[in-house]
Amino acid sequence: MSNSKFDPKEAHKLTDPRRLEYESPELVWETLNLASPGVIVDIGAGTGYYTIPFCEKTTEGLVYACDSSPEMLEKLNERIPSSCTERIITVKNEEKSIPLDSGTADLVIMANLHHEVEDQQGIIDESVRLLNSGGLLTVIDWGPKESPIGPPLHMRVSGDVIAGQFRAAGLIEIQQHEVLKYHTFTVGRKL
Numbered sequence: 803m804s805n806s807k808f809d810p811k812e813a814h815k816l817t818d819p820r821r822l823e824y825e826s827p828e829l830v831w832e833t834l835n836l837a838s839p840g841v842i843v844d845i846g847a848g849t850g851y852y853t854i855p856f857c858e859k860t861t862e863g864l865v866y867a868c869d870s871s872p873e874m875l876e877k878l879n880e881r882i883p884s885s886c887t888e889r890i891i892t893v894k895n896e897e898k899s900i901p902l903d904s905g906t907a908d909l910v911i912m913a914n915l916h917h918e919v920e921d922q923q924g925i926i927d928e929s930v931r932l933l934n935s936g937g938l939l940t941v942i943d944w945g946p947k948e949s950p951i952g953p954p955l956h957m958r959v960s961g962d963v964i965a966g967q968f969r970a971a972g973l974i975e976i977q978q979h980e981v982l983k984y985h986t987f988t989v990g991r992k993l
């Protein structure tokens with residue numbers, strides 16, 4: 803495992819309510835403007851910053867919360883609200899291989915993961931494999947500009963680089979939303 807991986811001892815930072823001021827899952831959900839997705843896959847789910855509110859936004863949708871760290875998945879499991887106990891399924895994945903069926907997801911989201919991944923194109927290609935036709939891939943990560951918090955600049959990539967990775971994976975209708983203060987937010991659709 804590379805030393806760029808998130809340290810589970812820092813998990814409390816992911817649930818710090820101050821995050822909501824600059825990275826609102828509610829705003830991301832509204833921007834995506836999805837018509838009740840049946841299956842969502844959150845890769846690098848951590849403690850469920852997106853998994854949990856996205857589950858709560860649907861009444862019947864399933865959310866597969868994937869993470870390569872069993873410790874993070876344990877912490878996520880402890881936070882699942884009663885309304886989602888049957889609808890959030892935690893999945894331990896390998897670095898760029900997700901043990902889920904192809905063509906099943908309406909939405910794959912990867913948030914604050916890209917800068918930790920060595921083979922970014924590999925995890926994007928794997929995400930696209932999971933999507934159904936018409937499904938959306940969303941990558942949210944720290945933008946390449948100085949910010950008072952966030953990973954070192956040398957670990958960050960621009961929205962244009964991510965959009966290029968989306969194109970290489972065959973996604974269409976690629977958009978970059980500038981609604982988050984420090985993050986890039988890139989969305990593409992599978993043909």
Ligand SMILES: C[S@@+](CC[C@H](N)C(=O)[O-])C[C@H]1O[C@@H](n2cnc3c(N)ncnc32)[C@H](O)[C@@H]1O
Nearest residue numbers: 808816846847848851869870871874897913914
């Ligand atoms: C910075 S945290 C972000 C968690 C969550 N998405 C959020 O925004 O709060 C990154 C997470 O990605 C996980 N991770 C790192 N590499 C991964 C990979 N290749 N596949 C799945 N999870 C990975 C880490 O274990 C960690 O839980």
